[in-house]
Structure formats: structure tokens, C-alpha cells
Amino acid sequence: MSESLDSGPPPQAPTTPLRLRLAELRGPAARPRPLDARALAALAANPGCQRRALLDGAGVDKAALAAALGSPTASGQSQFAFMRGNAFEARVKSDGGAELMRLLGVDPPGEFTVPDLSAVGPEGRAARTALALRDATAAGGWTLLDHPLLALDVAGSPAYLEPDAVVVHPDGRWTVVEIKSFPMIDASADAAKVGAAARQAAVYVLALERVADRTDGAEVAHRVLLVCPRDFSNLPTASVVDVRKQLAVTRRQLARLTRVEDIAAALPPGATFDLERPADELTFAVESVSAAYAPDCLAACELAFHCRERARGTGAVGTLGRSVRGELGGLTTVGDVLAAARGTGGDPSDPAVVALRRAAALRAAALADADFEVAPCG
Template identity: 75%
Template sequence: MPPPRTRGTALRQRLAELRGPDVPAKALDARALAALAANPGCKRRAILDGAGVNKAALAGALGSPSVFGQSQFALTRGNAFEAKVKADGGAELLRLVHERLDPGAEPPTTKSTPDLTASGPEGRTARTALALREATEQARGTWTFLDHPMLALDVAGSTAFLEPDAVVVHPDGGWTVVEIKSFPMLDGSADPAKVGAAARQAAVYVLALEEVAARLDPAPRVRHRVLLVCPKDFSNLPTASAVDVRKQRAVTSRQLARLTRIQDIADALPEGTCFSPELPAERLTAAVEAVPAAYAPECLAACELAFHCRARSRAAGAVTTLGRSLRAELGGLSTVEDVLSAARGESGDPDDPAVAALRRAARLRTEALAGRGATCR
């Protein structure tokens, strides 16, 4: 067996080949990781994200352009709000952390803002780890604000570099993740769907922070209550809410552990497979179809390739097109044709609960239609 360094180098070379010659890798962020963890059975997304493929460009080249992602206006507004929250060395941000998460601690009158500048993601990751260790060892009543630290997380054998909005080290040495979003909190509450997405994203950062903490002795406490900072009502003034991400952290950790290792997926691909958007459409389509996908309607809100995968899933008559919950209820019936055939009594085991339910539903439908026809006459 080759040594780990050799295996890692070989994997990086293989992923570069899949991405295409001279095509820069697209960083895998926490938003993408949370979406990947929500659909761990999708090998297509796992290998594309692991190889750093730009899925938006890929979708456009396949003829199914993506509409997934934030508008330029939303990005600009979000950046302006984040700058306002972090102004004056993060004074307002630290005030909100103290008020919402740690009111018993000393007020953040004394604070530290370490410089996290370094070369490349590996350098920034090492600099962040050093800053966290120093801040924890020297806490003693001092609050430390880390602006855009860099964290690393192993995902199916590939390293993902993650950049949370902020991490705060409390005076007692505990660590807190801060998520800054531009959607509003109206009367103290925000859109539950958006809060849920932010919580899943923050859970990824918590997992990465826990890996940093585990390398310290004693290991500092990574708090599972993160701070979500949003505009208050219809203003640009920041307000905040504590969000418990223990459930999201547990689910994300379990789902990421279930991911097939990227090396295994890459080894199973035909020689010469490449996902470069510059390739002819026929060759590119064949490359994408060589990797199994696990499409579900939820992908439309989380993946740039969703339209392409939906079209293929519909063409194949896959029941996953109708939703994961329905797919789970149908057991071994994986296509719409299988379902209709079982309902008509042409196939399927009568003792199978799914088949029995389908036949009963078909019988009730026939009786209802017959009754309606008699009433009309």
C-alpha cells in the first residue's frame, strides 16, 4: 500500500484531471457541504464538489443553466451589512455575543483582533489554528474576535477549506461561531427556512472548529449555540439571536461520514473522464452520466445541476422526482411504470405492503369513478 502522502498526491492529480487542464478548483464552502450532507447518496455531487468543478458553468455547458445562488444585489447588500456589524474591530458583534450568549462574562471592553493573513488556504488554516490557541491560552477576561478565519474539514478523503464570517473566543476560553445574514428579523424572528439553512451551515463550521479544538490540550469548549446576526426589522441595524445547532451538527456529522470516499468514486470512472465545460456537449454529458446521481426536488434549492438531473430523472421515470418521502413509501418500486404496473395487478408481490396499498388505492379509485359515472347518468 502506498504511503498516505503518495495516495494524497495521486488523488489530487486525479481530481485535477477530472476538473480539466488548467481549470482552477472551485472552493467547497460550508453552504455546499451542508447541501452535500443533506443528500449523501449523490455520488455525482460528491465527486464534482470534491474535484472543485464549477457546477454552474457545467450546467450551462450541458444546456440546463442554473438559477441557483444569490443575486449580485443580495451579495452587495450582504457585504455592506457584514462590514457594518464588524466595524470598529467587531465591537458591535462582540456586544451581541455578550448580550445573547454570555451575559455573565465581563463586558467586551478589552478585546483582541489577531491578524490572520497568510499565504494560501493551508497557510491561513495554520494561522487561524495558532490564533485560536493563543487566544484560548491568554483569555483571562479578554474577548477575541477572529474575522473570516480559515478552517479545514476532511470530507470523504478530500480537504475542504471553510471560512466562517467570524469566530469569537470568550473570556473563559470557549469558542463561538457567528453567522451574519442579510435577511431581516421581524419582531425578533426570521424566516424559519432561512434560519434552518443558516443553522446547517453553522453546524459545518462547528464540526471544523471541533477538529481544531481536539488538537489542543486541554481541548477548549466549542459552543453549540451559535450567534445569528441579521438586520432588525426593515432597517440596517444589527440584531441577533442564539441558535442551538446540536441537532444539525449531529445530522451533518453522520451524513458526511456516510459519504462514499471520493477516491472510490474517482477509481470507478472510465479512463479519460473529464468535466471541463470546454468539452463538446456529447462528451460532457457522457462524463456526467457516468456518475450516479440521487435527484430529489429538494436539490432545486441547493444544487446548480438540479435542472439537468431533474430532466434525466423524469426521462427515466424515477419516482424520486416526486420526492424522497414518496420514494421511501414505495419500497423496491423505483420507477413510475413499476408503480402503475403494481397498482394494476400486473406485477409485484401481493404481500409487499407498498404493492398492497397501491392495489387498494387503485380499487378505491375505480369504485369512486364508477360511482360518479352512475350519478352523472
């Protein structure tokens, strides 16, 4: 997996047996959901979750699956936000992209080309994008690629990613452009939203690097252009965001993902995520794949409410957060943690157990020394 992320030919469609197996899991009437950069960034942030890796790899509609399981999600972009985002992107790309090129300092803005990237199917569009990038690099001028399609191998299955734009510089640099509708007030935007945009852009940079490795004179810039509305207007303004840290994390986390075919092969016979099946069969299939729930999942995965309910029911320490789960090591349930703290469980040589028992002793001593006074009611 790690080799396929670093070099080699572009990802091809899954082999026929895997394609058929994923179609069986998804259901005969279900169309596969594409794996976009937002979902891929969330997947990379939690590589230990085999459940999400398999469902995303098979193209299962997780929102519909969550509703069928009785744990519907309230996440998702509102129609108003979707329309506002589309309107702002159209404003940024007005005049054939001249406004966007002005933000990059191309003046006069007419000195650039916008190639046609249309093709049949995602494989064709990805190939057309790669060809346009190579031609633009060889030509040595300014080129704007509007909604190119990039291919990236994820856990043995191809993902097709569509950035808002990619600009090819005359010196061969390729810059990812992210257009977001959240405002940039006094040249500063919400840090959480900028961070999410940076993680998403890092996925695009990673996919672009696969094409640049096979293109003479090409170099992918690790500083992306983030375009947002200025203050409270609809006028675009731009900021450069360095995504090297997010890129390193994404590359490392994707390399840790278990291959989709290995996860699918471990499923029990008859397991299916076909939404036409009864809820108990869907529950059986979902619970057959291990999950790694953490509170962060609530903002990134449609199945988060279902996984949280199951994690709480088993007392999993993951409900307390990834950092706590990491600190506790092999203690995977709250019951294990309490038993270790009381001295009735756990390996005495485990540093986590030693720390828990020390903390419990300090707490007991503090409570014994405290002078409690109960105030009378009324």
C-alpha cells in the same frame, strides 16, 4: 470516513495520485472551485448523490458545466444582494469588531483581541486559525477571529470553510457567528432562511470540533449567534440559534458519503468534466456518475435542471420527492409503481406493493360507487 469526522489529525491535502486525477477530471486550464459551507450543507442533505460528491470534490464549476450541457441554472446570489450582504457585515464588524462584541454582551467592548489570521494558501490559513484558537483559549480572554479558515475532511478530500466570525470566550467556549442580510422583524426572521443558516453554521461547528479535540480547555458551543438587520433598518440585532439537531444530521450524512477516490476510480476511461470538451463528451461523463435527484435539489445544486430532465425521462420516483422515494422502497420508477398497483408487477410480499394494491382497490371501489353527472356545456 466516520472516524475522520469524529477524531484524528487535521485533514491533509489529497495524495498526489488523487490530486492529479481530480485535476484531470476538472481540466488542465480550470482552477478548482472551493467547497464552502453552503455547498457542504447541501451535499450532506443528499449523501446518496455520487455525482455531486465527485464534482464538488474535484472542484468543478457546476454552473458552467450545467450551461455547457444545455441546462443553465438561474440560481445564485444577485449582485445587489451580494453588495448588501457585504455592507451589512462591514456594519456589524465596525470599530474593529466592537459592535459585534456588544451583541455578545462584552462591555466595555474594547476588552478583546483580534488576532492576525493571514497566511499563505488555505493550508497555511487553516493552521494559523487553529494556532490562534489555541492561544486565545490558553490566554483566557475575549478573542474575535474575523473570517477564520477551518479544515474538514469530506469524503477523503479536504474542504476549507470560512465562517463570518468565531468568538472565543474567557471560559474556553468557542461560538460561531453567522451574519445574514435578511431582516429580523419583531425579533423573528423567515423560518426557511433561519433553517438554512443553521445548517450552514452546523458545518462550521463540526469543523471547529476537530480543532477543539486537540485544544486543552476548549469547548465548541452548539448555540450559534445569528446576526441580522433589525426590522427594516441596517442596525444589527442578534439571536441565539441551537444547531444540535442540524449538527447531528450533518455528522451522520457526511459519514455516509462515498469517498471521492472510489467514485473517480469507477469512471469509464476518457471521462472528463473539462469544459473545453464537446457537449456530448461532457454529457457522457456526467451520466457515468449516479445521481439522486429530488425537487429539493432545485434550490441547492446548479445541475438540478439537467438531473431533473434525466430523472423525468426515466420515470424516476425521485422526481416526486425524497419522502415518496423512501416510502416506495425498491420501486424506483413510476412504471414499476403503476405495475405494482395494477397487480402486474412487484413482489407481493413487499409492504410498498401491498399498500399500493390496497390503495388501487379502494380507488376502484370509490369510482364504481360514485354517481357521476356530466353537466351540459353552455
